[in-house]
Amino acid sequence: MKKDVIKKAFQLTFPVMMGYIFVAIAFAVLMKEKGLSPLYSLLLSIFVYAGAMQFAAVELLSSGAGILSAAIMTLMVNIRHIFYGLSLIEPYKKMKKEKYYFIHSLSDETYSILCTQDKNDRPLLLLIGLFNQLYWIAGTLIGSWLSEYLFFDTTGIDFAMNALFLVIFVEQWQTVEHHFPAILGIVLSLVCLVVFGQNQMVIMSMILILASLLAYRKLKGVN
Template identity: 40%
Template sequence: MSVMAMTTPVAMGYIPLGTVFGFLFVQAGADWWLAILSSVVVYAGAAQYMMIPMLAAGMPISAIAFATLVVNLRHMFYGLSLLGSFPRKPRAVRAYLIFALTDETYSLLTTMPRDTSHRQMVLVAMLNQCWWVLGTAAGALIGARAQITLSGLDFVLAALFAVLTVEQWRSRHSAAPLWVALVAYALAFMLAPDHALVVAIALSIAAATLLQARRSPAGERA
């Protein structure tokens, strides 16, 4: 499968979502070019949406940066699982892959064959960011010139993750991760519905650690 074909499902989600972000960012009172700059420099999806009301409320940059750090802490686990696959040199390429590792990019990279070239990995990451920047630019320009509503586009994120879940399932080596995630979220929703996602992630990490420890030889565990 070509890189363009792989990133097409992401484009179908990123462009509408980026458009909504750019539109809301400009409607909050910011300049259109700042919306595009944030998608180039920050590129954090949910964190970018989060910073719109924070900027509108006049909160300091330090508070926004800290909130962004907390929201994106999950990317540390993504990065740790892919560090061995990323090129060590040139360092700029390695740094960009770490920077551009969104949820969707991680999903695509983990479904690619082990012998995938570093060039293809970079292309996947760059194309995904291009889709997001393109959507942001479109929304920012629309928001600067027109007063329209973009309601009805909120379904695209759920649709995007549904497509990525199917791709993960098709390339699976084991069904355990899916069942662990489903059971973890069900338990988390019953125990702490207001914090179900955080609790589910913690339960999934604990379950993955236990499963890996059981599969490892006794000597490696020691």
């Protein structure tokens, strides 16, 4: 793999690194506070790698929740990834075995970067996902180590994931020329929150946002 591709991937993911490491540290600290082994933290970051769902998993694991409850919770928290995948079907088709890791590493922040890149540059796309997961794993390891030797007041620490989402949104707002999709997403999300309530707003807002963006593309004649 060319050095310039590696360099570009690192440059693109550097802002994510600064967020992921600290958010993953928060995750590992919460796991330790709940009496869960650091090994669980590492395995979740490697094989689950689901950001917000890993924070939800802290309570699920510590409370002894059943498999069905965990499955339903995971579906609800990560339902948005269905819509991410729909917009990346064509790049998936062009990949071989590497597409399975590409799918596994598709986090919110990774998706936000991929949206601004050439979808035919598969080595770059894969490196973006790989680097971001490595940052998350590194933060998990650091958090597990720190929690063994330092005391943390974890009040409000679970808000770290929300803060990272906000940072990524601001960065994307500043780097793209057209803000209509972002404004549309905000407006429709708020409408769904009011109409459908907190529990159903994620699914409904994703459906409405996807339908609206498809209609917008058709109206503009974009293929």
